[in-house]
Amino acid sequence: MTKPFAGKVALVTGGNSGIGRATAVAFAAAGAAVVIAARRVEEGEATVAEIRAAGGQALFVRTDVAVGAEVEALVARTVAEYGRLDCAFNNAGISGGGLLHEVTEADWDRMIAVNLKGVWLCLKYEIIQMLKQGGGAIVNDSSVAGLIGYGRSTHYAASKHGVIGLTKSAALQYAKRGIRINAVCPGMIKTPMIDRAIANPGVEAWFLTRLPLGRAGQPEEVARAVTWLCSDEASFVSGVAFPVDGATAAGLE
Numbered sequence: 001m002t003k004p005f006a007g008k009v010a011l012v013t014g015g016n017s018g019i020g021r022a023t024a025v026a027f028a029a030a031g032a033a034v035v036i037a038a039r040r041v042e043e044g045e046a047t048v049a050e051i052r053a054a055g056g057q058a059l060f061v062r063t064d065v066a067v068g069a070e071v072e073a074l075v076a077r078t079v080a081e082y083g084r085l086d087c088a089f090n091n092a093g094i095s096g097g098g099l100l101h102e103v104t105e106a107d108w109d110r111m112i113a114v115n116l117k118g119v120w121l122c123l124k125y126e127i128i129q130m131l132k133q134g135g136g137a138i139v140n141d142s143s144v145a146g147l148i149g150y151g152r153s154t155h156y157a158a159s160k161h162g163v164i165g166l167t168k169s170a171a172l173q174y175a176k177r178g179i180r181i182n183a184v185c186p187g188m189i190k191t192p193m194i195d196r197a198i199a200n201p202g203v204e205a206w207f208l209t210r211l212p213l214g215r216a217g218q219p220e221e222v223a224r225a226v227t228w229l230c231s232d233e234a235s236f237v238s239g240v241a242f243p244v245d246g247a248t249a250a251g252l253e
């Protein structure tokens, strides 16, 4: 099997679960040394063990992406361990629903701190390192709810629309310095986040009416888009908000 990421180093936030975990495994299978960042240690170490058992290289670094000093330390540890940073998937995120007038200020602040400020902090420290190396490729995890309105959660949609603004603007700022920056916009993907959401009455039925392909996606289907966007195959792709959503954002059926 060819290993397009052999000799490369990839960082995946939220790499201990769901879409991030599948992407960490995919990067490792394609030859990258992978650094996994998240808060839950046991799940992080389990993903590292899975990758090492398959012959890959991986390391878990406990990180809260909403805390700048922790993100700075994460990138420093990555470079200390593997010498460089070539690819990053800024995927860590939280969800939460509710009508706008019922959402608390604390809920709003936490959503923005993790989903938007967290992506900005990751970009900041990743880009500082990539500028020293002369390039890199970054993918941010937005959502269908970053492309169109999301009636179930205004603060989630606001955070994910923000990720696309960050992505496109950063892509412009660093285009001439060898750093490509894109976003993926997943639709409904079978992960623990969705399992938690559909545990609430009526939510699964709501989602099922909004799936043009007639099914939810699998985390590995997003992972393949992310690794492609980070690969040399995507060398002329930057500033894109790439739906991986089975046509959910394409319009009304």
Ligand SMILES: NC(=O)c1ccc[n+]([C@@H]2O[C@H](COP(=O)([O-])OP(=O)(O)OC[C@H]3O[C@@H](n4cnc5c(N)ncnc54)[C@H](OP(=O)(O)O)[C@@H]3O)[C@@H](O)[C@H]2O)c1
Binding pocket: 013, 014, 015, 016, 017, 018, 019, 020, 037, 038, 039, 040, 041, 043, 063, 064, 065, 066, 091, 092, 093, 094, 095, 114, 141, 142, 143, 144, 185, 186, 187, 188, 189, 190, 191, 192, 193, 194
């Ligand atoms: N599943 C979907 O249908 C869907 C659709 C569109 C977009 N997305 C986006 O995809 C991303 C991954 O979600 P998922 O569906 O794979 O759900 P998930 O399994 O719940 O994964 C979320 C990940 O984010 C990490 N995380 C949360 N807060 C964090 C923080 N403050 N610092 C560091 N890591 C943190 C979690 O690890 P810890 O809890 O251990 O920190 C976990 O690894 C999210 O950004 C989500 O918004 C998902």
